[in-house]
Amino acid sequence: MKIMLKTDNIKFSYNKTNIIKGIDLNIKKGSFVGIIGPNASGKSTLLKNISKTLTVDQGKVYLDKKVLNDYNSMELAKKMAVVPQNTEVNFNFNVYDIIMMGRHPYQKRWSGLKQEDKKIVKNIMELTDTLKLKNKLINELSGGERQRVIIARALAQDPDVLLLDEPTSNLDINYQGEIYGLLKHLNQKFNLTIITVSHDLNLTAQYCEELLLLKNGKIFAAGNAENVLTEKNIKKVYKAEVLIKINPISGKPFVTLIPEKNDKYKNQKNKDFKVHVIAGGGTAQKFLYKLDNEGYPLSIGVLNIGDADWQAAKELGIETVEAPPFIEITEKEINKNRKLIKKADLVILSDLPFGHGNLANLKILLEFPEKKKILFSNLNIEKRDYIKGKAAAIWNKIIIEDENVILLKEKDDLIKKINELENMEMER
Amino acid sequence: MTEYKKNILVYLVAVIVLILIGFTALFIGSSYINPIDVVSYILSNNQISASTAIIISEIRLPRIILAFIVGAGLAVAGSVFQAIIRNPMVDPYIIGISAGAGTGVMVALFLGIEISVLNLSSIPVFAFIGAVSTVFIVYQLAKVGKKLPVLTFLLAGVAMSFILNSVMSFLMVLRTENLQQLVYWLMGSLAGSSWSDIQMVLPYFLAALAVIVFYLKDLNILLLGEESAAHLGLNVERTKIILLGSASLITASVVSVSGSIGFIGLVVPHITRMIIGPDHRKLIPLTALFGGGFLLVADTAARTIMAPMELPVGIITALAGGPYFIHLLRNKSKNIW
Missing domain, CATH: 3.40.50.720 (NAD(P)-binding Rossmann-like Domain)
Structure with a gap:
């Protein structure tokens, strides 16, 4: 299988604090990877490193065999789309305009809206179930609707890789499932490579095929949910006593905190x-x-x-x-x-x-x-x-x-x- | 399609109202001119007295045009600054750019160039140097790492504004002979505008405006936040610098003829956004019309209400804009954009 994203012993420090301490990734095309880890383990920073928001100090990031820094911003935007953690938009564009902005890397400065752009955006709005929101203003939407719009904008970039930072952190449980369900669908139907960062172990375990558990800027464990989410791993990384059950419907591990031992x-x-x-x-x-x-x-x-x-x-x-x-x-x-x-x-x-x-x-x-x-x-x-x-x-x-x-x-x-x-x- | 029609209607109304305001400003003032005379002047009928013709063509007409250019320039610059900083509280006046431009002009005067030299086109250059240096200093002060946080930018701007205003006051005290003119200029005034002022401002104004128009779509993308904008393929730092430079140049060119006129760059983009939405491709032309119209009304009032004495127009715009700014501060609703 083709490698979509690769990192080669990358390191990154911020204000002289080492945050990423040597990470090797090999992410295949079409995989659905969930990066988990406690606060300050470097998971958001890692995502920023592979999205070129923060340039690595050492090592290299390769996107589709080309060094990330060799991409110019327009080229990169056609390959990789990012849904940031904070999707709050404090001005009132309507949903259609916001999603259309995803076509920016393909548009020339003075050309009007092309038929092709309109068609792509319409398809994406159907796919993400945002067509009915078309003329609504972004600030009128619920959290889940807004997140779908932002994901639609990212999809309008027609990327090979989609990165999401805490895609459900502010959402109610029904929207959490909805968003991850959409991601899973995109992953399976379009072979889209998806990388999420989340602090929600259970959601990540339910939906992502591969998990990456970070501790102190390094990969502590990687693999499928059953191998990564073990009581031992979680005790070592999070210093918490948990019970791992199996979700009877999905067959995936489900983490429950043991209240007695943790509650000081x-x-x-x-x-x-x-x-x-x-x-x-x-x-x-x-x-x-x-x-x-x-x-x-x-x-x-x-x-x-x-x-x-x-x-x-x-x-x-x-x-x-x-x-x-x-x-x-x-x-x-x-x-x-x-x-x-x-x-x-x-x-x-x-x-x-x-x-x-x-x-x-x-x-x-x-x-x-x-x-x-x-x-x-x-x-x-x-x-x-x-x-x-x-x-x-x-x-x-x-x-x-x-x-x-x-x-x-x-x-x-x-x-x-x-x-x-x-x-x-x-x-x- | 209804939204498209609505937008056309808004523009149509704005243009018609602007023409009416312009026409009204031609016949009212310290001496009243019969509107019929104005019409006949426009239609090139020579049945009006020579003095009336001179008042119209050499005093009122250039002043009206200049008021429009200055108002439009400040409003456009305000919109651009607000979009780049992504904060609706930003205005060339508040972040010290007007003061920078003003200081540039004052330094030029202090270095021996007479006040009458205001008509020469070197003045906007000094103003631009002052404005751009201020932006540069504020930018450097506000920068944290590679990022430009809104809060530090505002604070640095306010601090620079204070410092530069003191510098201007100091220079003013040193050169007392033209004190009243300088005070008027400092408070913002269009008194004594002539065709040569327009000639002086227009090249800079149009050049900067052209750049801004070229980048209208990028401004929309910048509104999504710098990170998102970068992910959408925008070269954020370069775009920001180009747009900050252009908006500074517009500010500098208009400040060099009008002094610091406050709050237009704050209030007008706001109101325009409420009417037509945040898309800069629709917003910028309308905000220019509104800004020009607003300053034209304010300036006509400034030269009429206490005629034959003139008020500095900056007083009127500040009296109108200040309370609006306070209202915005108090009402931190999410829909301020």
């Missing part, structure tokens, strides 16, 4: 009443967040990796005993669980279903008759028992023999009950 200012009202949760299948998800918010020290086990409760526990940074899915819980994991239960003041068993794999989670309660336990009776045990009565038998034994069992009908009553238990414990 969170109210530290940690209570002296430890709660251990036995759950699975997303049955505890909701009350885990509530308990965490109340400030109870939590532990949880044994959970299958990837399970909804497991994800919630990870997000909250709860101490978790985890096991690989689809196989029976091993003695090692049961032991860990046992240790946590011993330390706890209260054990909660959520209304999870039981099978061979997790029966040990139920059995273990028999070992702790002296612990306070909360169980739920909202779902009949027979309906949750997938091992022909084995689970129901153990359940009934606990309910009948254990004096420390509290049976709740509603999960909503849980917090209230725990508060009561905590107060009783304190009085003692």
